Amino acid sequence: MPAPTPLLGRDDLAAIVTRLGAEIAADHPDGVVLVGVLKGSMIFLADLARAIRDIDVAIDFIAISRFAPDSGRVRILKDIELDLAGRDVVVVEDMVDTGLTANYLCRQLAERNPRRLDVCTLLDRPVRRIVPLDVRYRGAEIPDVFVLGYGLHLAELYRNLDQVYEADRRVVQADPGAYVASLYDGADPG
Numbered sequence: 001m002p003a004p005t006p007l008l009g010r011d012d013l014a015a016i017v018t019r020l021g022a023e024i025a026a027d028h029p030d031g032v033v034l035v036g037v038l039k040g041s042m043i044f045l046a047d048l049a050r051a052i053r054d055i056d057v058a059i060d061f062i063a064i065s066r067f068a069p070d071s072g073r074v075r076i077l078k079d080i081e082l083d084l085a086g087r088d089v090v091v092v093e094d095m096v097d098t099g100l101t102a103n104y105l106c107r108q109l110a111e112r113n114p115r116r117l118d119v120c121t122l123l124d125r126p127v128r129r130i131v132p133l134d135v136r137y138r139g140a141e142i143p144d145v146f147v148l149g150y151g152l153h154l155a156e157l158y159r160n161l162d163q164v165y166e167a168d169r170r171v172v173q174a175d176p177g178a179y180v181a182s183l184y185d186g187a188d189p190g
Contacts, residue, residue: 004165004179007147008140013122013163016139017044020120021051023137028088028116031056035080037105038063040094043151043159044122044139048092058082062105074104084112090137094151095123099133106133123147123164148172148179158183 008016024032032052036045038061049057063078089109096102102119110117120137127144146169148154149161155176158165161183171178 002168002171003182004148004167006163007142007145007166008150008164010162012140013047013150016122017047017051020137020139021048021053024048024090024120025052025055027118027136028055028090030088031058033058033060033082033084033087033089033114034092034120035059035089035105035109036061036092037094037101038078039159040151040153041092041122044094045092048120058087062109064101064104074101076108080109084109084114086113086115088116088118089114090118090120093119093121095125095147096121096133096135097125097128098130100130102135103131103133122150123152146172149183 032055034045034049034057036042036059049059060080060082061078062076062080064074064076091102091105091109093102106117106119118136121135122139124135124138124141125144126141145166147164148158148167149164151159152164153159154172157176157180167179
């Protein structure tokens, strides 16, 4: 079984978060509302919020169902509680892939009359984009590979890893816990 390989290490992630935090702070001097998309963005959002300096940062969360394969429909499972009217809002995603989720969320949140609405993603995989989407704050562009760690999961495993790993999708789909021992015991998986 091929071992997962680090795609973004701790230093890479720290540099990305620092850069994005500075960009967001510079663009939103009057403060910003970060809207994290649950659950994947949680770890990234926590680090990002701490990296945004010298402006007020409010945080809220939204969760949606998966797109139904036959209808393409989703529904909001947990809505935000903050009033977005007249405020600068940044939707924070772990990964933008097809663009369907981020596009849907932006349309929903735009109806709440924010002054400005942007998207921030840790990972961007534009090769899979189905709908056009302006990703204002992009952490790293990745190829069409399966990734785990730093919020990204399979069967709720691997979210708490402090790096992003490229893994063999077939291996973890057959056995979601296949990499648990190698990634959590401190051994170098590569």
